[in-house]
Amino acid sequence: MLKNLMRTARPFRPGFLLTMVAAAGWVACGPPEPVLVGVLIPESGTAAIYGKSIRQGIELAVETVNEKGGIQGGRMVEVDIRDTGTNPLTAELAAQDLL
Numbered sequence: 001m002l003k004n005l006m007r008t009a010r011p012f013r014p015g016f017l018l019t020m021v022a023a024a025g026w027v028a029c030g031p032p033e034p035v036l037v038g039v040l041i042p043e044s045g046t047a048a049i050y051g052k053s054i055r056q057g058i059e060l061a062v063e064t065v066n067e068k069g070g071i072q073g074g075r076m077v078e079v080d081i082r083d084t085g086t087n088p089l090t091a092e093l094a095a096q097d098l099l
Helices: 002-008 014-029 048-067 088-098
Strands: 035-041 077-083
Touching (some): 035 048, 077 088
Parallel strands (some): 035 077
């Protein structure tokens, strides 16, 4: 029975093994994870007048960086902007939420 098995078994093909290892590595690599940045800005309250300009500046910077291929080897930047309400307690809660 062992002789029959040996006759019908396919010979080992190193090229097939190398192809499978390369394919597994390619699938595992995938696109790099984005860099997440949390930002607290005053979009309401007494300092809200500055919030719009700050948001626009941040969004422009992120867009520029991502158009150039991102950072740290092609990682895109994503921003989570939170409103402080020009209030220290609200800012603290927003910061804790980002963490």
